[in-house]
Amino acid sequence: MKPQAFVGVGLLLLAFAPIASTGEAPLTLDQALAQVPTYDYGQPDRALHFLELEIVRAATDAPRKTQLAERLGAILADPKATHAAKVWCCQQLLLVGTEAQVPILAKLLDDEKLAEMARFTLEGIPGEASLAALRTCLDRFKGMPLVGAVNSLGIRRDAKSVAAIARLLTSSDPLVAAAAAEALGKIANAEAATALAKAHLPPKQMGALQDAQLRCAQLLAAAGDAADAPIAQKLYEQVWASNRPVAWRLAGLVGLAKVSKEKAAPLVLDALGSDDPLIQASAVQLTKELPGEKVTAALVQRLEKLDPKGQVLLLGVLAERGDRSAAPAALRLIEAKDDAVRAAAIRATAALGDSALFPRLGALAASERGLVQQAARSALAALNAKDAGERLLAAAAEGDATVRAELLRAIAARRTPHATPLLLKAAADPDEAVRRAAFDALAVVGTPDCYPKLVESLAAARGDTQAIERAILAVGAQLPSPADRATPLIAAVKSAAAAAKPPLLRVLGATGSPAALTTVRSCLSDADAGVRDAAVRALAAWPDAAPAPDLLALAKNAESQLHRVIALRGYLRLAGEVKDEAARLRMLEAIRPIATTADSKKLLLATLGEAPDAGALQVALSFLDDTEVKPEAAAAVLRIANALLASDRAAVRNAMKTLIEKVKDEAVSKQAEALHDQALKPPRAGGAAAVPDYDKKRSEGMKADVATRAPKGYKVVCYLNCGPDASDGEKGKPTLRVGDAQPYRWAGADIRYGTVFFTGDAVTFDATGLNPKKAYQLGFSWWDCDHDTRAQSVWAATGKGEKTTKLVDKTKLPSGAKGEKPAEKVVPIPQQLTVGGSVRITFRNEAQPNCVVSEVWLLESEAEGVQGEPGAPEPKKADPNAKKVLIVTGVDSAHNWRATMRPLADLLEKDPRLSCTIVEDPNFLASDELHSYDVVVIHFQNPKPLEKGVEGGKNLLKFVEGGKGVVVVHFGCGALREWPDFVKVAGRVWDPKMRAHDPRGPFKVNITDVKHPITEGMTAFDTDDELYTCLAGDTPVQVLAIATSKVDKKDYPMALVTTVGKGRCFHCALGHDARALSFPGVSELYRRGTAWAAGLPPVAK
The missing domain is CATH 2.60.120.260 (Galactose-binding domain-like)
Structure with missing residues (x-):
């Protein structure tokens, strides 16, 4: 059984202890302790449960903790105490043990049955005394006891034991030699690194050695001491040169690129030619980290030697590097045989080339299809050059029509300024595609001064005029008033030929001006049927209720039944938009007199059935007494009632009563009764009605x-x-x-x-x-x-x-x-x-x-100077020198961020050196104001890309590289997925391909680095949370705390740190909700980690 399991059993018992009720008198502390020495397995353990609870409570009460530790130590020293009692005492000393119990535990190291438990307990007691006791084991023990002692000293990162542990690298016992390598990798100082660099173990143990070399290099690099950089480089080189699996070797190459770009450069360039696709792809990505023209030249040299997949990857890297010396190579590959390579080359050309490329990109966009065309159009929109706007306008002014059409589309995509004169000229081009592209662009970048020209174009146009109409509406929206928009259109209508009037009337109607209404009315009597039709449709689509009388008259008197229907629908739409209920009812009641024949009544009822309005329902009910249209009236009433059921149940109930009384049709009565019964029921959960507008x-x-x-x-x-x-x-x-x-x-x-x-x-x-x-x-x-x-x-x-x-x-x-x-x-x-x-x-x-x-x-x-409630506390004055902590939150698809943001701020502010501010918009990361804070806490996870996600990520990287701090909270590992470099800041990020977490429940968090300032003096603690198993990334990190999954029995990081430029990141996977944050160990970890990220000693003096 692993030592950790002993503690887990004790805590499991503790967790269930309150469930049982024996009915016995409560125990006192002395009574319970008196029962411990004679306790044995299988006996009643009520006293142990009582004491376990007392011990947990005492963990944060120093005097009480010392007292309990002394009592437990006395039982350990008692020769009459049972083996089970001593095992239990060792378990509890993990929580409350002090240096005073070290001599007692040290004696137990020679007890064959208790040595393992005693060693494990010593490992958990902080201080020099426990380390000294463990060091004595290195010369006295052999076999598995020695392995255990070496492991404990490695976990404690005891620098004083390095020399002795290094000697064990040559042990004839392969398990001891492997344990020594692992321990040195955890201690990770210069002396340990030197020993690992020189070591050579038998083939079966070489994996353990290389693992230790990698861990040691990562920890040394994370510490940021320049004096240790050379030895970290050497270790990374050894890992890369080893025969370990590819993924492990790549960790060495990635680490080397982080600590020494000069040393890594030739190795990365060699890896580009690897036959292994994983090595090749990783090398391509690593080239982003290697600056300089020499590296660019080497990459270009490799480019044509790679297979198509490699070329696509490398072209992307060259584009991201932004070194324009690579542009000619990218330009050549535009003519490659593989479309994916051609598309990547086009994208790289846009990032690296100059504005002289607009004609060529336009030709590609015009002549190609699929991937290449898409890439060319994207490149036209994104081409990076200072004079891009001027060169694009010049290129679009002449040449092949299909190419010019593509360049005009690019003007719209780029929102190129000063393009209106060119676009107006193109709008008169003989080529239809050029004209359409010009009008589409004018809708985007056209200026108000071109409005009259657009109206002239519409008046002169034939055929499809939708693009011109869109441009007029878009540009017209920039004019000061509806009258300004309508005046040129009115003049054009008066002078235009009949065939040109319908599109002019459509656009004129959208202005909604009184003068426009007069002009449209005059067209109702035009000799041309098409003009009359356009006028009716313009009135029906009018933006306000001004033409309601005209529409009512048309609904009654229009010669065309189609126009009567269009007018009636338009009138009903306008009536439905009237906010005042009485006015709306008057409008609807005005419909009734227009229906004088059976056909007009049926038309009216059919149209009313489309209006979910209580007024329309009343009008439809009024026709139930009309024998000519009684069936049609009943059908309209049922249709309207169905639509009204969600918003006006009272109206539906009353209408159904009337319908049942007046219509004796069995089918109608059945439907009416069903609707009446539904309207009697209270609204169901989720039963929604339209929310009324502001009144x-x-x-x-x-x-x-x-x-x-x-x-x-x-x-x-x-x-x-x-x-x-x-x-x-x-x-x-x-x-x-x-x-x-x-x-x-x-x-x-x-x-x-x-x-x-x-x-x-x-x-x-x-x-x-x-x-x-x-x-x-x-x-x-x-x-x-x-x-x-x-x-x-x-x-x-x-x-x-x-x-x-x-x-x-x-x-x-x-x-x-x-x-x-x-x-x-x-x-x-x-x-x-x-x-x-x-x-x-x-x-x-x-x-x-x-x-x-x-x-x-x-x-x-009403009066000033009114006091608040009696006894209201004075607001706490903030320390003007406190570090400013910004908690960035506001979005998450699976966590209640509002329930955790305030508790998180409260627990941090228990350290008076920290002052918290909360911002509920992750887009704030892109703000320059971000740099006025000392620490940014990532307390969000955005399921969809943020509006300023990439911009915010880059600003965050600049923030931390400049010497500020970042804290990543639990679900924050899934933030900014639209920005691939978030892993550089967070160290590890959520990988959706991995299992997310264990089921929510209790588990123990073990401190793996008791020497780090954040965790120094902390011991293992319990929590109830989601144990994350989904963190991935190759950024060098230092793991401070781990937890063992109950699902796959593997260890996963719960807290880690990394350095980013001059700044620091503390990343904690704990804190699913407010309850999880409330556990003392979790709160302490966040408080210390945030102080450390702010550049403060983690524990306030």
Whole structure:
């Protein structure tokens, strides 16, 4: 059994100890300790369970810890104590043991039955005394006991034992020799490295030696001591030259490239010619790390000797290196036989070449297809040169029409400025493809001065005019007013031939100006049928309700049935967009008189059936008494009711009652009864209706209502009916706006309480413009309309989130499903949170299924100088010299980042040398303001590329290389996947091809490097978390802590560090949620790691 297993069993027993209840009287500490010496396996272990709990509690209480350690040591020294008792005491001393117990444990090293357990316990007790005891074993022990002692000294990284361990490299016992190599690799100082470099073990042990050489080199390189660099280089060279598996040898080459680019360069260049595809591909990637023209020349020389796959890889590297001396070689490969090589060569040419290449790239884009054409078009859009804009315009002005069309597309893709004159000229080109490309480009880069020319082009055009119309709409959007857009179009309509008028009318209608409406109306009586049709369609698509009377008249009187349908649909669309319910109903009722014949009634009912509106339902119901169209009316009523079921159940119920009374058709009655029954049921979970738009009159009425219940001396200054209202307030005065949430409406529920803002975890609101001399209170209403499960808490924080206070504890929401009414609350906001002029309010989900808020309002004291609640604490003054820590968060697909960001900041700020700020937007990484902080904490994982992901990653690399610090938190290993170089900062990153983690549960974290400043003095600790098994990368790192998977029994890194330029990164895989962060060992590890990343001693003096 491995020694670690002993501790695991004890902790497993501890974990289940509270479950059983014996009914016996509680034990005292003395009573429990008195039972230990006589304990044996198979006997009742109640006393042991009691003591294990006491020992865990004492681990952070120094006096109590010392007392328990002395009592356990006394039992170990007792010759009458049983073997089982002494094994158990050794296990517990791992948690509380001190140097005082070292002599007792040292004596047990000669006890054949207890030696292994005693050694393991000594390994876990910090300090020189335990190391000295372990060193004595090197001269006295043989075989497996000696292997164990060597392993312990290696884990402790004991520099004083290096000479003695190095002598064991020549041991005739192969296990001892291999253990010596492994230990020296862990100790990893210059003396250990020298011994490993000179060592030579038998073939079966050479793997262990080379593993140790690699580990030692990685640790030396990570330490960053220039004096140790030569020996690290030598070790890396030996690993690369070994006969180990390719992946292992490549680790040596990668490491060498990190510590000595000069030494690595010839080896990397040789590897480019390897027959092994993995070596070749890795060498290609490593060339990115090797600067200089000589390296570029060597790469170019290799380029034509590689197979197509190698050429594609190397061309990508040459493009990334940006050395323009490689451009001719890339240019030659554009004519290669392999399309993948040609495409890679084109991309490299764009990165390395000059703007004289535009014509050639344009020709490729015009003549090729597939990969090559795509690459050419991308290259045209991305070609990197100072004078690219001027040269592109010049190239697009002349030459083959198909090439010019491609160059015009590039102008649009690049948004090339000053292109309008060229594009207008191209818009009159004889070639249709050139004209279309020119108009498409004008839609992107055209300037307002070209608007009249575009209108002239549309008036003169024949055939497909969609590209011109798009350009007019896009350029017209830059003009100051609808009248400015409409005037040239009106003039063109008046003078244009009949065939040119329809497209002009389409664009004119989009302007929505009164003069435009007059012109379109005049075209309704035009002699040309096509013009009349275009005028009807323009009115039907009008952007506001101005042509509603015209459409109503057309729906009644138009000669063409098609025009009557188009007009009626347009009218119904405009009616549906009217916000005022009474006005909308009047518009819909106005339809009724236009239907005078059976055919017109059927047409009206068919069109009404497409409008999910309560007013349309009333109009359809009015036809149930008309025998000519009774079946059609019933069908329309059913169609509208089906569509309204989610948003207006009351209207559906009333309509179905009327339908059942007036229509005696069995099939209709059956459908109506089913809809009526559905409308009687409360809305189901997920039953959604359209969220109504903001209505100022409605919101002001609700605001006035809550104001009648305002506490004495307070007035309501802002009010949000959640869902329709997103913000409220005036400039220079208090303003309340929703932050991160989605609007929703429960079908059939009252607008006031049934419309909400919701998210899965937290709904936030920001109040700004607050008067620091006044006091504020928060009012809100909440309701669990469709469940009986929701529970929420309410929090307030300073505007930037530095300090947070709970306003309302976890509270169960009243259940609409059980007939309970919404609840309304008003709570004071601590004044120390509002003195900065802003406050963030957060409603947090404390149960299932999500977080909902119905109303929020802000109350302000009428008088200045109003004090906050009695006993409110003064805000803590930050240390002006504290290191500034920026926690970057705001997105994750599988973790509740809102639930962990504040606990993380709190545990870090227990070190007064650290001051935390939280930013909830990962795109902030791209900001120049990033460099005003000392440490950046990566507390997000973006499932989709960020808008500024690559830019932010590069800025982060610059940040840390300049001497700042980075901390990667648990799920942060999956951040910035769109930026391949994140592994350089984080050391290890999430590999989605690997198994993600063990099932959530308890496990032990073992410290592997007790000499590192972060973990010095720390011992193994327990946690309950996700044990990550998915970290990958070849960046040299130093592992500080590991945990053993219960699934595959392998060890995985839980904490590691790496250096990046002048800066540092601490990466911890622990911390899935707030509970996981609360374990003392996890909190301490993050606190120390962040201080170290900030350049501070990890433990505050």
